[in-house]
Amino acid sequence: MTLLTLFIQTSLYTKSRVESLMQQELPTNLAYLGAEVALELAPSIHLSRSLANNPLIERWVKEGSPDAELTAVSDEMAKTFQDLSFASVFFVVNDGEEIDYYYFSNTLKTAKLVESNFDDAWYFEYLNSMKPYELNLDSNEFTGDSLQMFVNYSGSKINHLGQPMIIGGVGLDMQKLADLISNYRLGEQGRASLANHQGLVEVNSNNSIITDLTTTPELESLLGHKGQVVKQVTYQGQELFLGVVWLEDLQRYLVVEVPLSEFMTPIKQQFYKSLFLGGLFLLASLILLYPLAVSLSRPLVKFQQQLSDITLSLDLSKRLETSDQAELGDLASQINSLLKRIEQAISGVLVSSEELTSTATHLAQTAGLVGRNTDKQQEVSQTMAAAVEQMSSSVAEITSTMEELSASSTQIADHSQSVVEVANLTLDSSKKGADAMQNLQERMGDIHQDSANSLQEIIQLGSKSKEISKVMDLINTLADQTKLIAFNAALEASSAGESGKRFSVVASEIRRLADSVTDSTHEIEDRIQEIQDSISRLVITSEKGADSIQLGMQVSSETAEDLNALVQAASKTSNAAQQISLSTKQQKTASGQVVVALHDIASASSHNAESVRNITDVSESMLKMSQQLTELVHEFKVKR
Template identity: 55%
Template sequence: MTELWQRLSQTKRMFIAFGTFMVLVTVMSILFQANFFTSARLKHLADFEIPTQLEKLALEIRLQLEPSIQTSRILANDTELHSRMANTDPDERKQLVESRLLNILEGFPARTLFLASHLPDDSRYYQLNLGIMQDRPLSRNNPDDAWYYTFISSGQTYELHLDTNEFSGADLLLFVNYRNELAAADSTPLLVGGVALEMRALTDLISNYRLGEHGFVSLITSDGTIQTSSDTSILKRIRATSAFEQLLANTERKVIELKHDGQDYMLSSIWVDSLKRWLVIEVPKAELTGPINKQMWAAQAIGLGLMLVALVLIFPVARSLTRPLRQVQTQLGRITQSLDLSRRVHINDQAELGDLASQVNQLLERLQQTVSEILRSSGHLNEAAVRLAETTGLGQIRGDQLQAGQTMAAAIEQMSSSVAEITSTMEELSASSTQIADHSQSVVDVANLTLDSSRRGADAMQELEQRMTGIHNDYAQSLQDILELGNQSKEISKVMDLINNVADQTKLIAFNAALEASSAGEAGKRFSVVAGEIRRLADSVTESTRSIEERIQAIQSSISRLVLTSEKAVNSVQSGMDVSVATAHELNELVEAATRTSNAAQQISLSTKQQKTASSQVVIALRDIANASSTNAQSVRSISDISEELLAMAQALNTLMQEFRSEQPGQGSPATPDA
């Protein structure tokens, strides 16, 4: 993987790095947005929408039951009727009660009215059902009268009771039982009266109510009896669980989340005091979060599209950023092909690549100077080889050969006369040369070790400089991203201000609506409730936006601190880069000095070895005086061969150096950069 990465161009590397970073940021943003909106939606449902729907349904039920309850209260507290019944014969009491019930029916049409009277000599039950008046004596042994004795012993002012009796037939009716405020000596109320309503209307209201497509409402008594529920309701299946008990003790109208048969549900309940029962709502959680999930998928699709557009735009940006590097590469390739050391690298970049081009130009200038020096030295070497050839007689071949031979013979005779005197001195010199050669080799080894260590240090410092440059660029990019994030958070703050203004205007409108509803009297009561709900909704929005603004301010504070920290880090990295550049320059100078030292040590070792060999040869020649002539002749031939080789090497070096095009230092021509 590392090898493949190193083969990629700088443009592709930058494209992959920027693209990967953008993909990660986009994915994290979408996930954060999905979690945030889902949590906010569920919180809104649990804290406001579901309780509000329950309160709305409970209000409708109260509005339907309130006339019946008030009628039952009037009938049960008719003390005058009880007095007249006490002073009337038993045969006339039925007519008296029937007259009173018919009178009530004129003001409140109902299917059934009933009255239970308690007199010292008689306790009877009267019922006017569909215009038919019937009565019977009350008895504890009659199952149809069990409700009466249960109610008077409960001490309640009124209750709602589902029941049937022999007078009303098999139809299930909702009896509103109301007791008289006065009681006999045995605590039995004087009268118990009320209205019997058809349960079907109330059941249809509750059964037909829907929150979404599969959100149902059920009616449960205080003892946990489920009286009305949907066929698909889960209440019957969770009746024995603790969640069902929580619903019957939910005085704060909290929403309970429950998982049943692999599906999540949201349940809540409200106690309807006028109905004396619990209203329980159950909604599948997936149905409530479905629209949110659709919005999240749409947001993800939009984010993916924007990310693809950004990736398309990143590649030209990355290519423009690497254009100076390609220009440097092209100009160096042309210089390498032409070997024209007078040309220079020119780019418009003033940053790191500009510094690199400047250093390359300095290197080219020094190479130009070095090649010029080598050219001059090769000329001197050629002249010395020619003089050496002339000295050995190679230059006199076409001239007087005899004169060259006599010159060499005279030199040999003079050398023979000095052999005896020099022999002892050369033996001592040979021993000294041997010791010097041994020590010079040790110096060469130490110089080579120093050179290797210096080169490794210089390479390590160059790598450190490159990595510090990369870190500096990463910090600068991170600082720019942080500043952009701060600007976006400020835009969000402006949106929150707009939402606050809308909420304030909504509360003002709700307040005006409440005033209009109060002035409308009874007809505006329902509108007053709606205005109150709108005002509470506006207050909830204001509190939510205030919480969001506090969090945004905390994020902006964190961004400010992060910007200061990033600026300090960038300055620290820049300082480290300056130090590393200075250290690299000093290490390069140390490498050059170590190179010169190693070359000098090798030259000294070579010279001492040559000196040792020469002195040994001289000693041997001095000891073997008899063979001096032949040895000297051989030496002359060897010198002639060496001079020929030296002359050829000097000419080859001169030819090789002529391949470099080098003008005078400071007169270099620029290399034409590519676009």
């Protein structure tokens, strides 16, 4: 438990320490170091801007950079150089034709910048970047092999090419900035370094592990972020806590690396120290607890001996004795109570075993096991066996007789059931015939009604045809009058001469139409006469069919009465057959019940004989068991 507690505590402390480092310490130190670097660079950026917009230099450039005033310009640069002890001061003049570079470090030096010169590439790259300022770690022919952090700042004046006329700045001694970064410590092994935008470390301490942030994908993922990034990475087989922040003023990445081992070593040392102290404490506890354990175990040993003595002797009158008043004393009291109850139970069992022995002996005497040689017991045994055999023989004869009677009852019941089925079929057929005749009467009534309706409609049709004849007479009369009018109109048209020719044509057409109407009415009259003749014949036929239907209805009514009488007779026959079948079934059931009862009596007789033998066996077993129980109970010692 001590080891587990220390391990859990160490794990929790390690987790808490790592979370504190990644969420608080490392971000705070990154921000603090970044602020210090920015504070170190702030004067350089400010003076570079002042130099790029210096009125004296601007006026000198506008005047064509005369050599006569170059001393004044050199003095202005020396003043700036001495104010904050920079490594160098410089500015570039670009009038659109030539590019002149002025460098001051104790003395003024000049040079021409051309794009084809590799050493001058920094200037043209800065122009292409269009940034207001930048920081460039570089060296040139004036600095020699020593690197300087040049602050390039664009002035506000623009030449005719749209480029800054003056770019001024200062060169910082990287040693001071490198000392600031390399002297930084987070813990004992935490180091800081400065990397450019491509991830290459430019400034670091001697013990820094990471020299390039692009060597592994895990490190490369830290690039491209403008804010803080804190991550646990593995580099060259070593676990590191890595913090990266982008310094906008410096245009560089500030990198802080802390080995994981620096945090784990103190924690492990503390774990081993705690483990050692815990072991000492445990050993001291064992030494102190040994006498107490001995004093506590002594009553238990005595307690165990007393229980062993009771177990071996089976003397339930003995009790446990102890001077302890705590849990052991309570246990002894409960065991004594248990022994007392067991003693009472054994005493009761002893009394019961004696009674069981007496009962078993009495049962054995009843079954004939005791005193088998006496004449009385033999007589009892013989009487019981004879009674059982005589009862079994009588039951066998009665069972045989009742089985024959049951077989006869079964045949009668089967035949009566056949009669019932035939009677039921007759009754069903009679009911179906009565129902069919009833449906026939209903259909004959419907036919009679339909025939009467048809006859009535035929008569009405004849009346209508006569009315049509009257209408046709009227049409013929109108046609005749129309022809007469047309004839008169023709006479009048002929007397009218030329003016009546047209009217004559109309009169002629009217007369021709009247003739056509007359011919059509004659044909219609002929057809109507034929229809009337057919209607007359149909009326006669319908009257005959109605008489036949009426006769059929009378015959079907008489047949229906006969079928109803047949149904009533079949119903009475079916009821009588069912009563006979029910009686025979009851007789069959009673016979079967009697046979079953006789079989039960026979089985009971056999069972009684078997029971007598079982009683004998049970009596012998009970005698043996009672003897064994008595011997077992007598092994316990109880108070009488």
